[in-house]
Amino acid sequence: HSPGVQPADLEEVVKKGVKTVVIGRGMSEALQVPASTVDYLKKNGIDVVVLQTEKAVAEYNALAAQGVKVGGVFHSTC
Secondary structure: OOOOOOOHHHHHHHHOOOOOEEEEEOOOOOOOEEEEEEEEHHHHOEEEEEEEEEHHHHHHHHHHHOOOOEEEEOOOOO
16 A cells, blocks of 8 residues: 555556546555656646545546546555
């Protein structure tokens, strides 16, 4: 859970050319998302949304339904 989601964890998603990345922090939001990870995405021109996992899944689905090129990383526990 710490140090959490790192820029290296998102390289494959970034290479896919997504416009938005949704990160789910777990059911109790135990997974950390450091500022360096958010900065990495923003420097690559990608919007980032960090939410509790159930909310993150709903946000991902809503964005995908709108036709947004979206990627997601979801921590399913904790």
